[in-house]
Amino acid sequence: xxxxxxxxxxxxxxxxxxxxxxxxxxxxxxxxxxxxxxxxxxxxxxxxxxxxxxxxxxxxxxxxxxxxxxxxxxxxxxxxxxxxxxxxxxxxxxxxxxxxxxxxxxxxxxxxxxxxxxxxxxxxxxxxxxxxxxxxxxxxxxxxxxxxxxxxxxxxxxxxxxxxxxxxxxxxxxxxxxxxxxxxxxxxxxxxxxxxxxxxxxxxxxxxxxxxxxxxxxxxxxxxxxxxxxxxxxxxxxxxxxxxxxxxxxxxxxxxxxxxxxxxxxxxxxxxxxx
Amino acid sequence: xxxxxxxxxxxxxxxxxxxxxxxxxxxxxxxxxxxxxxxxxxxxxxxxxxxxxxxxxxxxxxxxxxxxxxxxxxxxxxxxxxxxxxxxxxxxxxxxxxxxxxxxxxxxxxxxxxxxxxxxxxxxxxxxxxxxxxxxxxxxxxxxxxxxxxxxxxxxxxxxxxxxxxxxxxxxxxxxxxxxxxxxxxxxxxxxxxxxxxxxxxxxxxxxxxxxxxxxxxxxxxxxxxxxxxxxxxxxxxxxxxxxxxxxxxxxxxxxxxxxxxxxxxxxxxxxxxxxxxxxxxxxxxxxxxxxxxxxxxxxxxxxxxxxxxxxxxxxxxxxxxxxxxxxx
Numbered sequence: 206x207x208x209x210x211x212x213x214x215x216x217x218x219x220x221x222x223x224x225x226x227x228x229x230x231x232x233x234x235x236x237x238x239x240x241x242x243x244x245x246x247x248x249x250x251x252x253x254x255x256x257x258x259x260x261x262x263x264x265x266x267x268x269x270x271x272x273x274x275x276x277x278x279x280x281x282x283x284x285x286x287x288x289x290x291x292x293x294x295x296x297x298x299x300x301x302x303x304x305x306x307x308x309x310x311x312x313x314x315x316x317x318x319x320x321x322x323x324x325x326x327x328x329x330x331x332x333x334x335x336x337x338x339x340x341x342x343x344x345x346x347x348x349x350x351x352x353x354x355x356x357x358x359x360x361x362x363x364x365x366x367x368x369x370x371x372x373x374x375x376x377x378x379x380x381x382x383x384x385x386x387x388x389x390x391x392x393x394x395x396x397x398x399x400x401x402x403x404x405x406x407x408x409x410x411x412x413x414x415x416x417x418x419x420x421x422x423x424x425x426x427x428x429x430x431x432x433x434x435x436x437x438x439x440x441x442x443x444x445x446x447x448x449x450x451x452x453x454x455x456x457x458x459x460x461x462x463x464x465x466x467x468x469x470x471x472x473x474x475x476x477x478x479x480x
Numbered sequence: 481x482x483x484x485x486x487x488x489x490x491x492x493x494x495x496x497x498x499x500x501x502x503x504x505x506x507x508x509x510x511x512x513x514x515x516x517x518x519x520x521x522x523x524x525x526x527x528x529x530x531x532x533x534x535x536x537x538x539x540x541x542x543x544x545x546x547x548x549x550x551x552x553x554x555x556x557x558x559x560x561x562x563x564x565x566x567x568x569x570x571x572x573x574x575x576x577x578x579x580x581x582x583x584x585x586x587x588x589x590x591x592x593x594x595x596x597x598x599x600x601x602x603x604x605x606x607x608x609x610x611x612x613x614x615x616x617x618x619x620x621x622x623x624x625x626x627x628x629x630x631x632x633x634x635x636x637x638x639x640x641x642x643x644x645x646x647x648x649x650x651x652x653x654x655x656x657x658x659x660x661x662x663x664x665x666x667x668x669x670x671x672x673x674x675x676x677x678x679x680x681x682x683x684x685x686x687x688x689x690x691x692x693x694x695x696x697x698x699x700x701x702x703x704x705x706x707x708x709x710x711x712x713x714x715x716x717x718x719x720x721x722x723x724x725x726x727x728x729x730x731x732x733x734x735x736x737x738x739x740x741x742x743x744x745x746x747x748x749x750x751x752x753x754x755x756x757x758x759x760x761x762x763x764x765x766x767x768x769x770x771x772x773x774x775x776x777x778x779x780x781x782x783x784x785x786x787x788x789x790x791x792x793x794x795x796x797x798x799x800x801x802x803x804x805x806x807x808x809x
Contacts, residue, residue, distance in 0.1 A: 404513070408806075414510050415509045416509065426528045436521060
């Protein structure tokens with residue numbers, strides 16, 4: 206089972222002990238400050254040095270922050286475009302890796318599979334076997350319809366700030382991406398873009414293709430020539446830059462998965478974005 | 481406007497199949513999720529529209545051609561230029577004499593038959609549009625050549641009549657055979673029997689009736705070039721004496737020809753010059769164009785349809801070869 210390490214640049218408010226820095230004062234290693242013994246009557250944490258320095262002669266105790274858990278949420282796009290090529294396999298591996306990593310870190314894990322509506326829901330829970338179940342479940346997944354249900358997942362995400370993995374191919378208008386990110390703003394959103402390099406690596410020969418978008422049903426006639434691969438790659442390159450610029454404004458840049466999912470790259474991504 | 485008919489009209493019930501290229505399920509399309517990304521790449525739709533229109537036209541052509549369309553038979557007013565002329569030439573022994581009635585037997589002076597042959601050959605050379613046939617007759621008729629446009633053959637046939645003539649002048653079977661030449665031929669120009677003889681013969685009354693009937697049925701004009709001996713009777717200026725059918729059959733023949741009910745002229749030639757003049761007169765008479773109705777047979781149009789389908793189908797094939805069938809899936 207693949208796993209990776211993740212970290213967050215903000216403090217959790219969850220009272221349950223966990224792995225992440227939190228605003229909750231309690232048993233921990235992170236020093237927060239001093240308080241009087243009257244306020245926090247715990248003589249075990251009496252700080253003699255601070256007490257002697259206190260101009261008012263009061264007894265001081267040390268206060269520590271506890272480490273708390275955070276909810277890990279996955280909102281996966283199960284629309285028709287995600288059912289093409291190797292995307293279902295990548296999606297199931299990724300979801301399983303997230304679920305397993307959450308379990309190993311000791312965080313709550315919840316999953317929402319969305320196309321036109323929410324079709325697959327696992328509420329927040331601690332579960333060891335959820336990773337396996339997701340892996341098998343998502344490979345078959347009902348990949349159909351559009352992605353519009355993602356705009357309505359807000360009420361299902363809970364009130365606590367969560368680390369939210371937004372998995373999609375983002376093959377829709379940038380305005381829609383922006384609307385989606387705006388609605389998910391209460392959470393720490395990690396956009397994960399699942400792309401296949403074959404999407405821009407067209408067959409290198411002269412010809413034409415009638416393309417249709419399985420989500421919207423839009424059709425398009427495309428002339429292909431040996432040079433059109435470069436053109437398509439350029440279009441995807443522009444798209445990538447636009448996506449990065451947009452997502453940065455809402456917190457984190459997107460994490461791109463092209464053809465193959467490497468968990469260590471995800472770890473590296475968290476190291477880079479939460480320095 | 482020509483009428484169109486169909487030999488197998490049931491095929492036309494398949495004609496709605498020509499709309500197949502326009503039906504939504506008839507298109508092979510590749511699923512491609514990232515159309516929103518391709519907005520920067522110019523889009524054209526006319527090749528697809530053209531392809532659909534071509535496929536539709538191709539199917540229509542095939543189906544319509546399979547139903548074997550044809551243009552129904554039609555009558556067309558035509559102006560006939562060339563005449564059909566059957567040279568009916570006397571080949572009896574008297575033709576071996578010259579115009580003075582002397583028999584030379586192939587000597588230096590020109591015999592009647594040689595003069596007639598020479599002038600006829602010139603006549604044939606001057607009329608390239610006409611069809612000629614040749615019938616020779618003496619005691620019994622011979623069909624030398626049916627109606628043909630092959631000038632070489634005609635000139636050869638007329639020239640072959642220079643062989644020594646023999647027998648009697650028996651006009652009726654000769655005329656009957658000349659008339660038979662026209663039977664079954666399309667009427668595309670005036671029909672002429674140019675009878676060249678140096679005498680007449682008695683024709684039985686029942687044979688006369690049959691010939692008259694044939695002349696009228698086949699609408700044949702008759703020109704008789706009468707090569708007269710100076711001693712013979714003239715049909716144009718008959719002598720004032722009492723004539724019998726045995727002593728002057730030409731006069732009675734002339735009278736009979738006048739009752740045929742078809743255009744008829746007689747030319748008397750007493751020497752080669754007048755013979756040439758007679759033939760020139762015939763030539764001017766037969767230069768008139770003849771309006772007639774031609775019945776065109778029905779014309780099968782399906783080869784054109786299949787040809788058009790082929791012309792459309794070859795680009796469609798190459799178009800199909802350019803289609804990309806697999807990309808993402």
